Amino acid sequence: MPNPFSFSKDLGIDLGTIHTRIANGSGVLVEEPTIVAIVIQEQKIVSLGKEAQGMQGRVSDETIEVANPLKNGVVADYEITEALLHYLLRRVSGPMRLFRPRVMITVPYGVTSVELRAVHEAVLQAGSRDAYLIQQPLAAALGADLPIGSPSGNMIICLGGGVTQAAVISMYGIVTADTMRSGGIQLDEAIITYVRKKYGVIIGPTTAEQLKIKIGAAVPLDKEEGLEVQGQDQVSGLPRPVTITTGEVVEALQEPLRQIVETCRRVLEKTPPELVSDIIDRGVALCGGGALLRGTDKLLTKALGIPAYVVDNPDTCVAEGAFKALGLYAILKRNLPPV
Ligand SMILES: Nc1ncnc2c1ncn2[C@@H]1O[C@H](COP(=O)(O)OP(=O)(O)OP(=O)(O)O)[C@@H](O)[C@H]1O
Numbered sequence: 142m143p144n145p146f147s148f149s150k151d152l153g154i155d156l157g158t159i160h161t162r163i164a165n166g167s168g169v170l171v172e173e174p175t176i177v178a179i180v181i182q183e184q185k186i187v188s189l190g191k192e193a194q195g196m197q198g199r200v201s202d203e204t205i206e207v208a209n210p211l212k213n214g215v216v217a218d219y220e221i222t223e224a225l226l227h228y229l230l231r232r233v234s235g236p237m238r239l240f241r242p243r244v245m246i247t248v249p250y251g252v253t254s255v256e257l258r259a260v261h262e263a264v265l266q267a268g269s270r271d272a273y274l275i276q277q278p279l280a281a282a283l284g285a286d287l288p289i290g291s292p293s294g295n296m297i298i299c300l301g302g303g304v305t306q307a308a309v310i311s312m313y314g315i316v317t318a319d320t321m322r323s324g325g326i327q328l329d330e331a332i333i334t335y336v337r338k339k340y341g342v343i344i345g346p347t348t349a350e351q352l353k354i355k356i357g358a359a360v361p362l363d364k365e366e367g368l369e370v371q372g373q374d375q376v377s378g379l380p381r382p383v384t385i386t387t388g389e390v391v392e393a394l395q396e397p398l399r400q401i402v403e404t405c406r407r408v409l410e411k412t413p414p415e416l417v418s419d420i421i422d423r424g425v426a427l428c429g430g431g432a433l434l435r436g437t438d439k440l441l442t443k444a445l446g447i448p449a450y451v452v453d454n455p456d457t458c459v460a461e462g463a464f465k466a467l468g469l470y471a472i473l474k475r476n477l478p479p480v
């Protein structure tokens with residue numbers, strides 16, 4: 142990790158449902174789960190990020206609440222969001238009195254003005270000097286170095302934990318886009334439902350995510366894998382192991398993946414033909430944690446009829462692009478969400 146103190150006057154923040162990442166010109170300085178642990182009685186924060194995540198499911202939920210302040214990409218708990226941002230900004234900027242950073246923070250495309258203001262206000266209160274907002278797909282395209290400054294069509298799909306966004310960008314602006322308020326978390330839920338219906342076994346969200354990451358795929362693979370996981374018998378309530386295969390995960394994910402495909406199709410349908418022809422030449426860029434699901438590129442290539450590829454920095458392009466956007470602020474200004 143680079144020493145952030147000497148050059149963190151400008152920062153890009155990707156405020157995600159699952160992860161919050163802060164970047165400057167040297168790359169990502171901080172990556173933490175968007176999670177906070179609070180002592181319920183005193184309403185006091187005891188830990189944030191990874192440490193708080195480690196408490197999830199391991200502490201009495203009557204005394205300590207482990208909360209995620211974002212839901213589907215937007216702020217669900219304003220105070221906790223502000224506290225988390227304050228802590229993370231202090232970590233990269235040092236004592237705030239000396240050094241208040243200028244921040245570009247991301248929001249999902251198409252959220253309401255109330256939701257925009259919540260993010261803007263939270264990051265200002267958290268200690269930034271100036272704060273600007275940028276739509277996530279635009280930041281992602283900048284971070285992935287797509288040639289979006291030219292009058293040509295560039296398509297990027299952000300597959301996050303809580304939101305899925307597809308956008309076509311030209312001349313630094315979003316031409317057509319759509320946001321679906323669901324993402325990787327809903328894929329995990331589909332696995333939970335599948336295992337319960339097929340085997341009568343209840344598995345937790347972390348187990349479902351492990352199945353998705355370790356053996357899962359968006360399309361059937363040549364090599365079938367299996368993974369034994371621990372669940373709870375739906376009837377007796379007793380522990381019961383169950384072995385799940387790649388094919389079963391693929392089957393479980395079909396419906397939520399179909400919805401993702403539909404969202405991308407709708408965006409292409411409303412995109413002017415000239416831009417579509419550029420996209421056919423250049424391909425569709427995929428980013429976000431969901432782009433790492435095996436076979437996602439294949440699924441989208443087949444469904445859209447346009448080659449889809451995962452960018453080199455699928456996890457970090459949004460934060461890195463937000464930082465870059467500060468340098469391009471004069472050009473980007475007219476295309477950023479108003480606050
Ligand atoms: N190898 C993988 N295969 C499948 N899914 C993965 C993989 N790695 C991470 N994910 C999923 O990616 C999601 C997290 O992605 P990401 O960090 O981009 O989300 P986020 O930016 O916090 O959320 P959002 O942008 O929706 O607000 C999780 O649902 C996680 O399960």
Ligand SMILES: [Mg+2]
Pocket residue numbers: 155156157158277301302429459
């Ligand atoms: Mg994201």
